[in-house]
Amino acid sequence: MKNDLRPARLSPRDILRVGAVGLRARRARVVLSALGIAIGIATMVAVVGLSESSRADLMARLDRLGTNLLTAEAGQDATGQRIRLPENAVAMVERIGPVRHATATADIDARIRRSDVVPEERTAGVTAQAARIDLLSTLGGRVAKGSWLNPAGERLPVTVLGSVAAERLGITRTGETIMMNDTRVVVVGILQPLELVPTLDRVAMVGFPAAERHFGFDGHPTTVFERSTDASVEDVRAVLARTISPGSEGGIRVSRPSDALAAKAATDEGLTSLMLGLGAVALLVGGVGVANTMVISVLERRQEIGLRRSLGATRGAVRLQFLTESLLLSALGGATGALLGAAATYGFARVQGWTAVVPPWSLAGGLAATLLIGVVAGLYPAIRASRLHPTVALNAT
Amino acid sequence: MTPAPVIELRNATKSYPGGVHALRGVNLTVQEGELLAVVGPSGSGKSTMLNIMGTLDKPTKGTVEVAGYDVSGLSDSRLSALRARHIGFVFQHFHLAAGRDAVDNVADGLLYAGVPLKERRRRAREALAGVRLDHRRSHTPNELSGGEKQRVAIARALVGSPRLLLADEPTGALDTASGELVMELLHELNASGTTVCVITHDNEIADSLPRRVRFRDGEIVSDTRSGVPLGPRTEGAGS
Ligand SMILES: Nc1ncnc2c1ncn2[C@@H]1O[C@H](COP(=O)(O)OP(=O)(O)O)[C@@H](O)[C@H]1O
Ligand SMILES: [Mg+2]
Numbered sequence: 340m341k342n343d344l345r346p347a348r349l350s351p352r353d354i355l356r357v358g359a360v361g362l363r364a365r366r367a368r369v370v371l372s373a374l375g376i377a378i379g380i381a382t383m384v385a386v387v388g389l390s391e392s393s394r395a396d397l398m399a400r401l402d403r404l405g406t407n408l409l410t411a412e413a414g415q416d417a418t419g420q421r422i423r424l425p426e427n428a429v430a431m432v433e434r435i436g437p438v439r440h441a442t443a444t445a446d447i448d449a450r451i452r453r454s455d456v457v458p459e460e461r462t463a464g465v466t467a468q469a470a471r472i473d474l475l476s477t478l479g480g481r482v483a484k485g486s487w488l489n490p491a492g493e494r495l496p497v498t499v500l501g502s503v504a505a506e507r508l509g510i511t512r513t514g515e516t517i518m519m520n521d522t523r524v525v526v527v528g529i530l531q532p533l534e535l536v537p538t539l540d541r542v543a544m545v546g547f548p549a550a551e552r553h554f555g556f557d558g559h560p561t562t563v564f565e566r567s568t569d570a571s572v573e574d575v576r577a578v579l580a581r582t583i584s585p586g587s588e589g590g591i592r593v594s595r596p597s598d599a600l601a602a603k604a605a606t607d608e609g610l611t612s613l614m615l616g617l618g619a620v621a622l623l624v625g626g627v628g629v630a631n632t633m634v635i636s637v638l639e640r641r642q643e644i645g646l647r648r649s650l651g652a653t654r655g656a657v658r659l660q661f662l663t664e665s666l667l668l669s670a671l672g673g674a675t676g677a678l679l680g681a682a683a684t685y686g687f688a689r690v691q692g693w694t695a696v697v698p699p700w701s702l703a704g705g706l707a708a709t710l711l712i713g714v715v716a717g718l719y720p721a722i723r724a725s726r727l728h729p730t731v732a733l734n735a736t
Numbered sequence: 737m738t739p740a741p742v743i744e745l746r747n748a749t750k751s752y753p754g755g756v757h758a759l760r761g762v763n764l765t766v767q768e769g770e771l772l773a774v775v776g777p778s779g780s781g782k783s784t785m786l787n788i789m790g791t792l793d794k795p796t797k798g799t800v801e802v803a804g805y806d807v808s809g810l811s812d813s814r815l816s817a818l819r820a821r822h823i824g825f826v827f828q829h830f831h832l833a834a835g836r837d838a839v840d841n842v843a844d845g846l847l848y849a850g851v852p853l854k855e856r857r858r859r860a861r862e863a864l865a866g867v868r869l870d871h872r873r874s875h876t877p878n879e880l881s882g883g884e885k886q887r888v889a890i891a892r893a894l895v896g897s898p899r900l901l902l903a904d905e906p907t908g909a910l911d912t913a914s915g916e917l918v919m920e921l922l923h924e925l926n927a928s929g930t931t932v933c934v935i936t937h938d939n940e941i942a943d944s945l946p947r948r949v950r951f952r953d954g955e956i957v958s959d960t961r962s963g964v965p966l967g968p969r970t971e972g973a974g975s
Contacts, residue, residue, distance in 0.1 A: 344805065344810065344814040344815075344817040344818050344821070345813075345814070345817055346813045346814070346816050346817040346820065346848070347817070347820065347848060347849055347850025348850065349847070349848075349850070350852070352853070353847065353853065356853075357847070360833065360836070363835065364833075364834065364835050642831055643831070643833065645792075645831075646827075646831040647844075647848070648792065648816070648819075649790065649792060649819060649825045650819070650820065650825075650844060650845060650847065650848050650892075651816050651817065651818075651819040651820020651821070651847075651848035651849060652816060652820075652847075652848050653812060653813040653816040653817075653848075654812050654813070654816075655813065656816070656848065728793075729787075729792040729793070730787045730792050730793050733792070733827065733831070
């Protein structure tokens with residue numbers, strides 16, 4: 340008796356074609372069940388992309404702003420008395436070895452109004468401070484309009500507004516005036532937001548000499564800012580308070596403004612994990628949807644399965660057909676999701692002014708997850724399809 | 737020279753749980769090039785036998801040889817290869833793929849024989865010409881009449897040039913004129929050398945074929961050839 344039969348292997352192209360037959364015939368269902376996977380993958384790719392983009396942006400900002408800035412702010416001493424920093428605090432700080440540069444601001448007692456027709460009590464949530472003219476360069480700040488205080492300006496009744504202060508006062512151009520106590524002061528500049536010291540955004544700044552002349556300022560700074568070499572930030576931090584105010588160093592608050600920015604990245608991480616978890620749940624639900632679609636597909640297509648068996652399809656060929664169908668279905672969802680996720684990342688990053696970062700590993704991970712889901716969701720229906728008895732399948736209704 | 741048998745059933749029995757005996761010890765030999773009708777009342781076991789001949793089903797007892805292969809000794813994949821290469825099926829209800837045109841439906845008849853797509857399509861167009869459906873090549877099943885659908889199904893069965901064509905009531909769902917055309921095609925196919933086995937309810941059709949196997953209750957009750965009655969196991973002069 341002859342025994343030379345060998346089933347032909349389908350070419351990869353034919354495997355894909357046959358696997359796509361069932362998808363082409365039921366487009367609406369395909370779109371709906373791929374949607375679940377698409378949402379899951381889109382969420383995960385977008386979450387990873389946004390968190391990476393925001394982190395990259397933060398790193399770039401920290402890089403630009405530097406992490407070597409320390410501030411020392413006068414607080415209260417043990418008896419609750421407000422500490423006065425010495426007039427020469429900046430010079431003292433500059434004598435600390437690794438310190439390259441120091442500057443200061445000081446609170447001044449001046450109420451700010453938009454104009455003299457606004458009653459005294461209606462201040463605009465803007466405070467006044469005296470600032471040394473090297474403040475802006477020390478903080479890495481930038482001017483949005485006009486100019487910063489210069490050696491001539493620091494003696495005149497002129498002011499530079501923080502970004503929030505300008506907004507609250509409704510000032511959009513330089514040359515306008517505001518009232519500080521009863522002195523009319525000309526706005527010569529408006530700053531961009533100061534990323535390292537956002538509290539200064541709400542401040543109207545005048546020069547030290549001008550503050551002394553017009554607002555009775557006594558010359559004692561309230562906050563000292565210093566930059567040292569990167570390696571010695573901790574050393575400087577250890578001695579800063581004592582240097583400025585020997586004896587009452589407990590009332591000096593020393594902080595490193597860049598820490599606040601870095602901490603923001605850490606809090607974002609919790610949110611990122613949460614969103615990733617949600618994406619994973621969506622993906623799982625999507626996988627269940629695909630499995631459900633495949634089970635129904637096999638049930639509905641028993642006659643087709645019987646026919647294919649009569650045409651010479653092996654059990655393996657039937658199994659492969661439905662597995663391929665499931666893989667194509669979830670890959671369709673995965674690819675759509677990856678595109679949507681990447682597009683969302685680019686769109687959101689653009690709005691935020693970030694450079695969009697879509698890490699390749701997130702796309703590769705999405706693809707791997709998609710294929711895994713396709714196999715897991717398709718395996719059981721595919722095995723059931725392959726085990727159908729040919730005549731039973733053909734006679735199914 | 738006696739031609740080699742294409743089908744040899746020996747004591748083929750098919751029982752289902754619950755005491756249903758669809759086939760009871762059927763002996764049947766079909767020679768290369770025969771054209772035979774299988775007739776009998778509904779439920780008498782005709783389809784069961786055809787499926788066993790086509791290796792879609794296995795007997796619970798007895799031996800089956802198809803195209804020189806002992807079916808009981810073959811694995812699923814070898815049986816599939818046997819069907820892909822040597823056997824064509826035509827069913828009462830066509831089993832065409834909705835939404836795919838006639839060429840694609842017919843080309844699927846070669847898919848599992850490992851023929852490349854272009855060649856499948858080329859031969860599908862030839863086969864469609866053979867069943868006189870050139871003009872319906874790019875029509876989908878819902879754009880075809882019942883008779884045309886069955887001709888597409890016949891083209892799909894014969895596109896791989898099988899040695900054996902098994903048809904289970906191919907005219908059962910068709911009007912008389914379409915049925916006649918289908919039978920004409922089966923005659924032509926037989927004339928070109930293919931062994932054809934047709935189940936039919938229609939006595940007129942049965943009487944027009946050279947050999948008739950009559951079934952009742954899972955058994956062959958008569959086997960006649962060209963009008964000459966024959967015993968179930970005797971071999972006649974052939975066609
Ligand atoms: N899967 C099955 N399970 C149980 N009984 C079956 C099955 N398939 C067929 N039968 C029984 O086998 C007998 C023969 O059926 P069949 O070969 O389809 O008859 P025919 O084609 O002559 O009308 C019938 O009594 C039918 O009910
Ligand atoms: Mg039947």
